[in-house]
Amino acid sequence: MTESVPFTWEEVARVYGRKIYNFAYRLTGNSDDASDLVQEVLLRVRKGLASYQPGSFEGWLWRITRNAFLDDVRRRNRRPTAPLPDEVDRWELASSPSADTEYSRISIGDDVQKALLGLPVEFREAVVLCDIVGLSYEEIAQAVAVPVGTVRSRIHRGRKLLRESLT
């Protein structure tokens, strides 16, 4: 079974870490929650690699990732809700060598980030998996465990809601 695992845990962290973080950040809107989510995902990957079945590794990885996100959303829904941040967290700026450039880039995306956070979770994750992570509809269908037609519908409806928010 072990020989069918395409990656070690360290390789998953190295190759996919930044992608998982960007997925998490765009879904949560802040670096603290995104960081927590990345660590939770990598923990699950580490445990899951032992029982990994040959198949679509990306589908497997992103299924773990979105499940971790949904578990987090459910956990939060059981707690008193915290308001969405007024603006995206900008921890990156402190460590960026070109803070001015980075600031303008992130500022430009503020309204889009806010609009994403306003989407229902199932639309948000479909749009983010498509446009941020870059998965195909088939891969999203595997990750989310829904038919491809449902993925198509969620992405389209998500974008229409984004359009309403952004105009």
Place this chain on the structure above:
Amino acid sequence: MNHAGELISAYLDGELAGSEVDQLFGHLASCGKCAAEIQELQSVRSAVRSLPVLELPPGLIPEADAELIPLHRNRGFLVGAAAAVVVVVIAIAAIFTPSAATISVEELNSRYGARASLDPAFGPAKVVAPYFSDVLE
């Protein structure tokens, strides 16, 4: 009348089969609403895809931090740095370590115009010249 609906986003994502593309364009030719929608959703799609790619917070994934400096380059750097330190240490040692060279009083006088005198009973003068070891072969 049915509009293009989900075909629009699927088309923008390159997820339409050929027959569906024909169906979409057939509809767009006669539907200004869907023609406008495809433009608007294209803008939305571009806006999301244009969001900046964020770097991992330092230290969140040490394995990913290590990736920033490829291992072989890292090792090469360390080897090079160590070699440079060795060279510098040797050079400093060569400069500041007193070199003993044997030279006769006569040769010393002729080379530097010095007036050295020494009891010949002790043999050739042994001059310790730390800063001129190169000329005292």
